[in-house]
C-alpha cells in the first residue's frame with residue numbers, strides 16, 4: 131500500500147468526531163437541552179463523568195415543579211417546563227409520575243403574608259395562575275394544615291411534581307431517538323480554543339470537535355470555567371431530603387414554608403403521586419461544599435417543622451434520607467447565556483434549588499439560543515439571567 135494512503139488512514143482515525151454542540155453534563159439541564167437541540171436537527175454530544183443519565187444533583191431533587199417564582203424570567207421558563215412535563219406521557223408515552231397538585235406558600239405571620247402578597251402582581255403579570263387564599267379558603271383546600279395562627283397562603287393550581295429519575299430517563303431516551311449521542315463515565319478535562327473561539331474539548335477518553343460547548347456541569351460548573359481561565363460565581367452547597375412510607379392521599383398541594391427558624395431558612399414537602407411524603411429544607415447557615423453524606427441533625431429538625439405545619443404527619447414513618455447539592459448563584463437565579471470572552475462557550479449553570487423545574491423550559495431556550503432563533507421574550511429572559519449581570523438582586527422565593 132502507498133505510504134500516503136497509510137498516513138491518511140491514521141489521520142482519519144485520530145481526527146476528533148465533530149458535532150454541532152457538545153454539552154458537558156447529563157443532568158437536569160443537560161438532558162432536556164440535548165433533547166430540544168436534537169429535535170431541531172442539531173448533531174449533539176452529551177458527556178458525563180457518571181455512569182448514566184441524571185445521576186448528579188438531578189437525582190437528589192424531590193421533584194417539585196413550580197412556576198411560582200419572584201422573577202419573570204424564571205416564571206416564564208418554568209411555565210414552559212410545566213407544559214412539557216404535564217403533557218409528556220400523552221405525547222411520548224413514558225409514565226413520569228406526573229401530578230398537578232399545585233403549590234401553596236403558607237403564612238403564619240404578617241411579614242411572610244406581606245412578602246407573598248407583594249409578589250402576586252408580578253407573578254400574575256408574567257402569566258402565572260396564582261391567587262391568595264385567606265385562612266378559611268386555604269383550610270378548605272388543605273384541611274391537614276395547622277389552623278392555629280394561619281393567616282392564609284398563595285395557591286398556584288397548575289404547579290406540580292414528577293419523578294426526576296423518570297423524567298430524566300424519559301428525556302434521555304427521547305433525545306437518543308432524535309439522534310443525540312450520550313457518552314458516560316467520561317470526564318471533561320480540557321476545552322480547546324483557537325483565536326478566542328471554542329473548537330472542541332478533551333476528556334479522559336478522547337477528543338471531540340464542536341464550535342459550541344455548553345457548560346451544564348451543575349456543582350462542577352466552576353471547574354469547567356477554570357479550564358478556560360474563567361471564574362463562574364457558582365458555589366455548591368448541600369441540602370438534605372427524605373421520604374416516608376406511602377399512605378392514602380391526604381395532602382395536596384406542595385406546602386412551602388419560607389419562615390426562617392430552627393437552623394433552617396425554609397422547608398417544603400408534598401405527597402407523591404405514589405403516596406409517600408417527600409420533604410427537604412434549606413439549612414441556615416448554608417453548608418457550602420460537596421459533602422453528600424446524610425447527617426443525624428436533619429430528621430429531628432425537619433420533623434419538628436413539618437409536624438408544626440401538618441400535625442398528622444407525626445404518625446408517618448420515614449423510609450430514608452439523602453443529601454445532594456444546590457449549585458448556588460449569588461442572587462438565587464441561574465446564569466444562562468453565551469460567555470462574552472470565549473466565542474462558542476455557553477453557560478447554563480447556577481440552577482440553585484430549581485434546576486429540575488427549570489430544565490425542560492430552559493432546554494428549549496438553549497436550543498433557540500444556539501440556533502440564533504430567539505424571540506423578543508427569550509432575549510428579555512436571557513438579559514435577566516445574563517452571566518455578566520451584577521448579581522445585586524436577591525430572589526424572594528429561593
Ligand SMILES: Cc1cc2nc3c(=O)[nH]c(=O)nc-3n(C[C@H](O)[C@H](O)[C@H](O)COP(=O)(O)OP(=O)(O)OC[C@H]3O[C@@H](n4cnc5c(N)ncnc54)[C@H](O)[C@@H]3O)c2cc1C
Nearest residue numbers: 155157158159179186187188192194318348454485486487
Ligand atoms: C435535597 C434536594 C432537593 C431538591 N429538590 C428540587 C425540586 O424539588 N425541584 C427542583 O427544581 N430542584 C430541586 N433541587 C435542585 C436540583 O436538584 C438542581 O438544581 C439541579 O439538579 C441542577 O441541575 P444541573 O443540570 O445544573 O446539575 P446536575 O443535575 O448535577 O448535572 C450536572 C452533571 O454534570 C456532570 N459533570 C460535572 N463535571 C463534569 C465533567 N468534568 N465531565 C463530565 N461530566 C461532568 C455531573 O456528573 C452531573 O451529572 C433539589 C436539590 C436537592 C439537593
